[in-house]
Amino acid sequence: LDLVGHSISSVKDYRFTRLARYAWALMRSTKFLATIEENTRSESVTQGIVVFGANGKIGRIFCVEGAGAGLPIRAVVRSEEQRAFFESRNIAVVLGDLEGEFERSLDGCDRVVFSAGSGGHTGPDKTMLVDLYGAIRVIEASERAAIDHFVMISAARADVPLSATP
Numbered sequence: 001l002d003l004v005g006h007s008i009s010s011v012k013d014y015r016f017t018r019l020a021r022y023a024w025a026l027m028r029s030t031k032f033l034a035t036i037e038e039n040t041r042s043e044s045v046t047q048g049i050v051v052f053g054a055n056g057k058i059g060r061i062f063c064v065e066g067a068g069a070g071l072p073i074r075a076v077v078r079s080e081e082q083r084a085f086f087e088s089r090n091i092a093v094v095l096g097d098l099e100g101e102f103e104r105s106l107d108g109c110d111r112v113v114f115s116a117g118s119g120g121h122t123g124p125d126k127t128m129l130v131d132l133y134g135a136i137r138v139i140e141a142s143e144r145a146a147i148d149h150f151v152m153i154s155a156a157r158a159d160v161p162l163s164a165t166p
Contacts, residue, residue: 053116098134
């Protein structure tokens with residue numbers, strides 16, 4: 001199966017795709033969001049959906065599928081090198097850093113999807129700075145910006161979901 005420019009060849013990739021589609025469905029289900037039928041949008045379309053962690057597996061799937069359905073997606077990326085993927089798909093892109101400045105990325109938007117994480121190749125310090133403090137900072141900034149809807153996604157143990165302690 002090929003989706004969003006990469007092959008889904010494992011159970012883990014399949015679960016990432018399911019998480020992204022679940023978040024996309026949550027965003028579509030709110031009463032102020034677009035009614036998408038045959039590529040048409042209602043007048044009650046959201047102002048914009050900001051996606052933190054847009055360059056990750058779940059974030060990319062969410063951005064591509066949401067934009068493909070006509071939703072106004074804004075991908076937040078950490079570096080210029082990450083822009084091309086989104087720009088080539090006509091998805092708005094802004095630079096933002098969860099350890100620094102990102103609040104301007106919320107301007108003009110009313111919804112947030114948070115799927116950011118420090119990645120599996122970083123140490124505990126980055127996990128705290130990005131996964132915990134970054135998330136708290138985005139939540140607090142979203143409150144100040146009067147964001148209507150906030151969806152937080154975690155793929156922790158997506159490859160072995162039954163291994164988590166209850």
